[in-house]
Amino acid sequence: MSALITPELVDLELSASDRRAATRALAQRLCDAGRVTDLDGFLDDVTAREAQMPTGIEGGIGIPHARSRHVTTPSVAFGRSGPGVDFGAPDGPAHLIFLIAAPTEGDADHMTILAALARRLVHASFREALSTAADPQAAAELINREVSGK
Amino acid sequence: MKLVAVTSCPTGIAHTYMAAEALEEAAKAAGHEIAVETQGAAGATPLDPAVIAAADAVIFAADVGVRDRERFAGKPLVQASVKAGINDAAGLISQAEQLAAAAPVGAGALAPAAESAGAMPGWNTTVEAGAGIGTRLRQWLMTGVSYMIPFVAAGGILIALSFVFGGASIATKVNGGTFQGHTYAAIIDPTKILGQVGFAGVLYFIGSTAFTMLVPILAGFIAFGMADRPGIVPGIVAGLLAVAVGAGFLGGLIGGLLAGAVTLAILQIRVPHALAGVMPVVIIPLVTALIMGVIMVVVIGQPIASAQHGLTHWLNSLSGTSGIVLGLLLGAMMAFDMGGPVNKTAYTFALAGLASGNLEVMAAVMAAGMTPPLALALATVVRPRLFTAAERRAGEAAWLLGLSFITEGAIPFAAGDPFRVIPSLMVGSAVTGALSFAFGCTSRAPHGGIWVVGLIGHPVQYVLALVCGMVISAIVVIALKTLRKPLPAEERQQAIVPARPGAVVAA
Numbered sequence: 001m002s003a004l005i006t007p008e009l010v011d012l013e014l015s016a017s018d019r020r021a022a023t024r025a026l027a028q029r030l031c032d033a034g035r036v037t038d039l040d041g042f043l044d045d046v047t048a049r050e051a052q053m054p055t056g057i058e059g060g061i062g063i064p065h066a067r068s069r070h071v072t073t074p075s076v077a078f079g080r081s082g083p084g085v086d087f088g089a090p091d092g093p094a095h096l097i098f099l100i101a102a103p104t105e106g107d108a109d110h111m112t113i114l115a116a117l118a119r120r121l122v123h124a125s126f127r128e129a130l131s132t133a134a135d136p137q138a139a140a141e142l143i144n145r146e147v148s149g150k
Numbered sequence: 151m152k153l154v155a156v157t158s159c160p161t162g163i164a165h166t167y168m169a170a171e172a173l174e175e176a177a178k179a180a181g182h183e184i185a186v187e188t189q190g191a192a193g194a195t196p197l198d199p200a201v202i203a204a205a206d207a208v209i210f211a212a213d214v215g216v217r218d219r220e221r222f223a224g225k226p227l228v229q230a231s232v233k234a235g236i237n238d239a240a241g242l243i244s245q246a247e248q249l250a251a252a253a254p255v256g257a258g259a260l261a262p263a264a265e266s267a268g269a270m271p272g273w274n275t276t277v278e279a280g281a282g283i284g285t286r287l288r289q290w291l292m293t294g295v296s297y298m299i300p301f302v303a304a305g306g307i308l309i310a311l312s313f314v315f316g317g318a319s320i321a322t323k324v325n326g327g328t329f330q331g332h333t334y335a336a337i338i339d340p341t342k343i344l345g346q347v348g349f350a351g352v353l354y355f356i357g358s359t360a361f362t363m364l365v366p367i368l369a370g371f372i373a374f375g376m377a378d379r380p381g382i383v384p385g386i387v388a389g390l391l392a393v394a395v396g397a398g399f400l401g402g403l404i405g406g407l408l409a410g411a412v413t414l415a416i417l418q419i420r421v422p423h424a425l426a427g428v429m430p431v432v433i434i435p436l437v438t439a440l441i442m443g444v445i446m447v448v449v450i451g452q453p454i455a456s457a458q459h460g461l462t463h464w465l466n467s468l469s470g471t472s473g474i475v476l477g478l479l480l481g482a483m484m485a486f487d488m489g490g491p492v493n494k495t496a497y498t499f500a501l502a503g504l505a506s507g508n509l510e511v512m513a514a515v516m517a518a519g520m521t522p523p524l525a526l527a528l529a530t531v532v533r534p535r536l537f538t539a540a541e542r543r544a545g546e547a548a549w550l551l552g553l554s555f556i557t558e559g560a561i562p563f564a565a566g567d568p569f570r571v572i573p574s575l576m577v578g579s580a581v582t583g584a585l586s587f588a589f590g591c592t593s594r595a596p597h598g599g600i601w602v603v604g605l606i607g608h609p610v611q612y613v614l615a616l617v618c619g620m621v622i623s624a625i626v627v628i629a630l631k632t633l634r635k636p637l638p639a640e641e642r643q644q645a646i647v648p649a650r651p652g653a654v655v656a657a
Contacts, residue, residue, distance in 0.1 A: 052160055053213065057168065058237040065164050067191065090237070102163045102191065111163065111191045118167035122175065122236065 004113055005076050005143050008033055010136035014079030014097065019050070022085045023064045026077035026099040036101060038070040045070070046099070054088025061121060062087030062094030071101040074110040076117060078139060080131070096130055116147040151182045153246055154202055155209040156216045158189035159232040166190035169211040169235030176239035180247075189217055197221075207246035210378075211235025215286065219378065226250050226430075227379055229417055241423055248427040287407075288567070293375030294406055295566040296540045298368045301360055302562055303547040308357030310554035310599075316350025318598030318605065323347045324354050328505070330594060330605075364558060365389045365399050368565055369406030376410025380417060380430060384409035384438035388446050395451030396458065398490020399561045403568070404450070409442045454491050461495045473510060473587035480511065481518035481583025481619070485575035488522065488557045488564060501596055509592035513606065516555050517586045517616050518579035520599050523552030523559030524616070525578050525623030526571070532624065536631040541566065552620075555599030563627075570630040578623025585615035 009029050016022035027043055030036040045068035049055070055063045062085060077099040084093030098121065102114055120126045126146060133139035155173050159165035170186040177184035185205075187197045189212070199221065202208075207226040210216050211234060226249035228242050235242060312320050322329035324347055326336025337343050343351040366389030373385025388405030392398065397405075416438060421429055461483075468476060483496035496515055503511035530537050530545030537545065544562045551559025564571045592607035603609050 049161055053233070055164070057233075063164050063168075065161060067161055067163060100164055102161075114163045115167040115188065115190060118164045119171035122168050122171040 002073055003140075003144050004074065004117065004147055005078060005140045006033065007136035007140045009035075009075065009077040010139045011077075011079045012133070012136060012139065014081045014085075016079075016081065016085055019062065019064065019085055019087050020047075022062070022079060022081070022097055023047075023050075023099060026064075026079050026097065027101075029077050030071075030075055030099070030101055033075075035073045035075045036068075036070055037072060042066070042068050042070040042101065056087030056089030056094055057121070058089055058091045059124070059127060060084065060092065060095040061089070061127065062097040063100060063118075063121065064097070065100035065102070067102045067104050069104050071103045074103060074114055075101045076114075076143065077101075078130070078143065080133075080139075096127060113147050117143070120146045151206045151247060151250060152201075152204050153177055153182055153184040153207055153209060153243070154197055154205040154222070155184060155186045155235075156189060156197075156212060156219075156222075157186060157232055157235055158212040158214050158216060160214055162190035165213075165232045165236065169232045169239070172236050172239035173209065173211065173242065176243045180240070180243050182243065182247075184243075206250040209235070209242050209246050211239075211242065224379075226252070229378060229380070231418075234420070241426070244423065245426045249430060252427070252431060290372050290375040290407065290410065291403070291568075292538065292540075292566050294368045294370075294372035294403070295562045297371040297374075298364055298565070299540055299544045299562045301363050301367055302544065302551070302558060305357045305360030305364070306551040306554070306556045306559050307547060308353050308360065309556055310357075310550045310601075312350045312354035312357060313554055313598050313601045316348065316354065318595040318602035320347065320350050320354050321358075321597055324351050324358075329596070361558065362393065364561065365393050365402035368399060368561075369402040369409065372403065372406030373409035373413060376407070377413035377417065380434050380438070381410045381413045383435040384413055384442040387439045388442040391443060391446035391451070395447060395454060396491050396494060397446070397450055397454050398487045398493065399558075399565060400487050400490050400568070401446070401450060401454065403565055405442065405446055408445060409438065412441050413438050458491045458495050461492065462499065465495065465499045473514075474584045476511070477514045477518075477583035477585070477587035478580040479583075480515050481521075481580040482576040484515055484518040484557065484583070485522050485560075485579035485623075486572060488561050493519075493557065504594075504596055509594055509607065510587055510590065512596060513591040513593035513612065514583040514586040516593055516595075516597070516599065517591070517612060518583040518619070519557040520552050520555050520616060521579045521582045521619040521623060522557055522564075522575040523548035524620040525552075525575060525627065526560050526563045527552060528620055528624040529627050533628050533632075536628060537563075538566075553600040555597055567631070570634070571627055574623050574627035574630060577626050578619035578621075580619075581622050582615050582619025585618055586612060589615060591615065 014022060014025060016025055023046055024043060027039055031039045036042045045066035046064050049066045050064055079097040081095055084095050087094040100114060129142055130139060133142060157166045157169040166188050167190060170188045173186055174184055185197055185201050187194055202221055205225060208222045209228045211230050211232045213232045228245045230242055319329045323334050324337055324343060326334055337346060340355055343355050366386045369389030370382050370386035373381030385406045388409045389402040392401035392405045416434060480496045483492045486492045500512045500515035527545045527548035530542045534542055541563060548559040560575060589608050589611035591612040594605040595602040606612050
């Protein structure tokens with residue numbers, strides 16, 4: 001099973017004016033890595049989900065996500081933004097952005113990994129560690145390690 | 151304190167789990183035990199029923215319907231969005247604490263809920279995540295119907311027995327009025343019924359009292375199916391008012407749906423923590439009951455009253471038309487809302503006819519009122535697979551109710567699937583009404599059904615008219631139910647569960 005995230009899927013200096021641009025930049029990375037087959041199709045699915053309810057979470061987090069038929073492998077792309085990007089959370093913009101991509105027909109193991117990621121996001125220590133990760137390699141390793149429960 | 155929670159969100163890959171984790175952390179921080187069921191894409195592992203039973207309070211952090219919420223019925227419940235579960239888990243935990251403290255010791259599942267979890271698996275309270283609005287609507291209605299059926303059966307059979315033992319005059323003797331030239335005064339004090347009318351009168355009084363709860367229970371538990379516990383008060387109030395304004399079961403059905411919607415809307419309002427404790431006990435019941443009351447009395451009640459007036463006027467203007475046309479019309483009216491305003495108008499028209507010596511109208515109206523429960527009883531026997539277990543049980547009682555001219559026996563079926571059932575019943579009852587006129591049947595009794603056959607003119611033809619309408623309605627309802635999309639596998643499975651424990655399960 002391929003890792004949930006690789007260094008190529010991390011952008012520690014994500015520059016984006018709004019959530020659309022931020023999501024597109026991260027989705028481009030998933031596309032380049034071959035984990036998403038159709039960039040625009042996938043973005044449509046994410047936008048549809050975002051329209052139901054903004055995915056900003058208190059504590060400076062944005063989690064745009066979708067289950068989409070354009071996704072081949074359950075993946076997350078991670079972006080860090082100093083100025084922050086508004087994801088509709090009541091307490092301000094998101095500095096840590098996780099674009100979560102799930103296939104429509106994912107098996108339970110894959111879904112469990114995504115579930116584990118979601119659970120880790122709630123912990124301040126995890127967010128703290130990601131805020132200070134030195135390079136994409138470190139951030140990806142941290143995420144993969146935490147979701148595997150080791 | 152022991153807590154249980156369910157989290158769910160539209161996509162089922164992120165918020166569901168974040169809310170679960172946040173609730174677990176917040177509960178731990180507050181020194182409570184919590185078990186969370188995540189109804190997400192990774193599949194839900196249902197909570198152990200023993201854990202639910204032991205829980206002091208329940209938290210739903212969910213943006214889509216909680217699956218099998220029936221399991222939690224009767225527990226103090228905090229209902230919030232999945233985001234509130236993430237952003238304000240500690241607040242939800244403290245609300246749960248306050249609710250649990252306010253709840254009676256040993257608050258557990260409501261008796262009917264416990265029953266439905268065990269012996270009666272036919273209740274469709276499961277509102278599935280992502281289910282279409284049509285499916286959900288049906289599930290809400292079926293929730294109300296499932297709680298109403300025992301009232302129909304108990305009340306209806308008691309009334310039927312009172313006719314069997316006390317004769318057709320029993321209702322008039324208790325309620326007052328004129329029967330076959332004798333005028334009876336209504337008995338105001340129920341404790342005097344036994345002495346003045348006898349035990350059959352008591353049976354009638356118990357049965358009709360149970361019947362007064364039919365519509366309130368239907369409306370209350372439709373709202374319960376939609377909004378859980380907070381829905382019960384506005385739903386029951388709406389149902390009581392539907393009865394008071396003469397809106398019948400269709401009024402109660404609409405009232406229940408509106409009550410559920412109003413409650414869900416009010417639950418969305420976020421309030422300061424200081425107020426959160428009194429919300430479920432005082433503010434939500436007060437506000438929702440007030441809103442529903444105004445809707446039922448002012449918005450729904452007045453148009454119904456004037457419509458009823460107009461219908462009566464129109465019926466009177468029809469005197470002189472052919473009896474068969476009048477029979478068709480009155481028959482269809484009797485089956486339309488089974489005790490509601492249209493049915494009442496037709497019945498009152500027949501009562502007026504009886505008072506002025508026209509016995510044919512009453513015969514047609516009574517026959518048309520007997521057809522609906524009989525037709526549905528027949529349909530449940532001929533095609534059991536088209537009905538839920540609860541409906542089939544209602545079908546068993548419907549034979550007796552139909553024979554006794556207790557049209558309400560058909561309400562559970564009509565409330566669960568109005569657009570198929572009501573037209574089917576109207577067709578059969580219209581035929582029965584017309585045939586009764588065509589055969590020249592008469593009735594000198596205003597109620598009593600088959601038990602007053604001695605007061606019916608041309609009884610053999612009368613029974614023939616009944617059987618024709620019954621068979622026609624049964625055929626139409628079976629056809630319409632067969633044509634609809636197949637039931638989801640899960641429901642179909644429920645539908646073939648044996649009606650009684652101990653019955654042999656067909657392979």
